[in-house]
Amino acid sequence: MQKVEILQIGPYPEWDEEPLNALFEVHRYFGAEERQSFVDRRCGTVRGIATRGEYVVDRTLIESLPNLEIIAVYGVGFDGVDIDAARERGVRVTNTPDVLSRDVADLGVAMMLALARGVVEADDWVRTGNWKEKGPFPFKSTVSGKTAGVLGLGRIGKELAKRLEAFDMKILYSARSPKNVSPEWKFVENAFELARRSDVLFVVIPAHPENRHLVDGAVISALGPQGTLINISRAANVDEDALLDALEAGALGSAGLDVFEGEPDVNPRFRTMSNVLLHPHGGSATVETRMAMGQLMRENLIAHFEGRPLPTPVA
Numbered sequence: 001m002q003k004v005e006i007l008q009i010g011p012y013p014e015w016d017e018e019p020l021n022a023l024f025e026v027h028r029y030f031g032a033e034e035r036q037s038f039v040d041r042r043c044g045t046v047r048g049i050a051t052r053g054e055y056v057v058d059r060t061l062i063e064s065l066p067n068l069e070i071i072a073v074y075g076v077g078f079d080g081v082d083i084d085a086a087r088e089r090g091v092r093v094t095n096t097p098d099v100l101s102r103d104v105a106d107l108g109v110a111m112m113l114a115l116a117r118g119v120v121e122a123d124d125w126v127r128t129g130n131w132k133e134k135g136p137f138p139f140k141s142t143v144s145g146k147t148a149g150v151l152g153l154g155r156i157g158k159e160l161a162k163r164l165e166a167f168d169m170k171i172l173y174s175a176r177s178p179k180n181v182s183p184e185w186k187f188v189e190n191a192f193e194l195a196r197r198s199d200v201l202f203v204v205i206p207a208h209p210e211n212r213h214l215v216d217g218a219v220i221s222a223l224g225p226q227g228t229l230i231n232i233s234r235a236a237n238v239d240e241d242a243l244l245d246a247l248e249a250g251a252l253g254s255a256g257l258d259v260f261e262g263e264p265d266v267n268p269r270f271r272t273m274s275n276v277l278l279h280p281h282g283g284s285a286t287v288e289t290r291m292a293m294g295q296l297m298r299e300n301l302i303a304h305f306e307g308r309p310l311p312t313p314v315a
């Protein structure tokens, strides 16, 4: 039987490439020299797209595929896909929620602890011989008893709050409405108030257009010179210029960032700062979770082409 044709937007680990190629006739968009002409010449019979959270599937691409039925995202964030264009064409969209929530939450906690305790600089202190030459590493700060503000109490936000509670932190959260969660987790009306009342602010909201720069200069200032901002969601949710200015001026204490405007290009101003911890967009980047994401993405494609309900649809 003829295999269904799909367009693959970007590379996957080998363990995903193999089953994908066994199941489908795969056209590699990212390998093509001139992408639009490749699509126009070769992709008329493509029925599915396999993409990733950080890649763009825009209206032009969607409209150039007359037989497109489904876009399967490897990732929970689907902000790279033009959902309106997909809906207009009746194209289904799926993502890979849940399977990555715990790892992303773990990275948020790891960044908070690393910043609070100076884990990266302490390692350097030992390696460079400073310990012997200059003496003990400077004292850092405790997280126990401090207040964590969780901006966005979705699947990842809940995993994060559970973990932070285990560090004896007070939990505040902000979301569109109060959630049916532990009475110990207190709802706060907006991002500004959340930042004002928190020592560490975690950004875990989806990158919807209405969330663009939700964490703006005012929110960052409200967090203050002793405050820490951790962004494990999307760069667009934070005003990066305002963040850089605040970090440079000491108006914000520190930041842990997994995401950047224009990544993998990173604003060079970050590179010289000692009060930031930078991570290359890898909240879900463990072998176990990436395998689960690949599998769930394929399950969505297979279910669609077998006419079964989609396991994790978003549109």
Ligand code: 8YV
Pocket (backbone or CB within 6 Å): 052, 053, 054, 074, 075, 076, 077, 078, 100, 281, 282, 283, 284
């Ligand atoms: C991945 C992500 O980096 O889930 C998301 O939205 O951004 C990440 O899990 C990405 O999708 C993998 O390519």
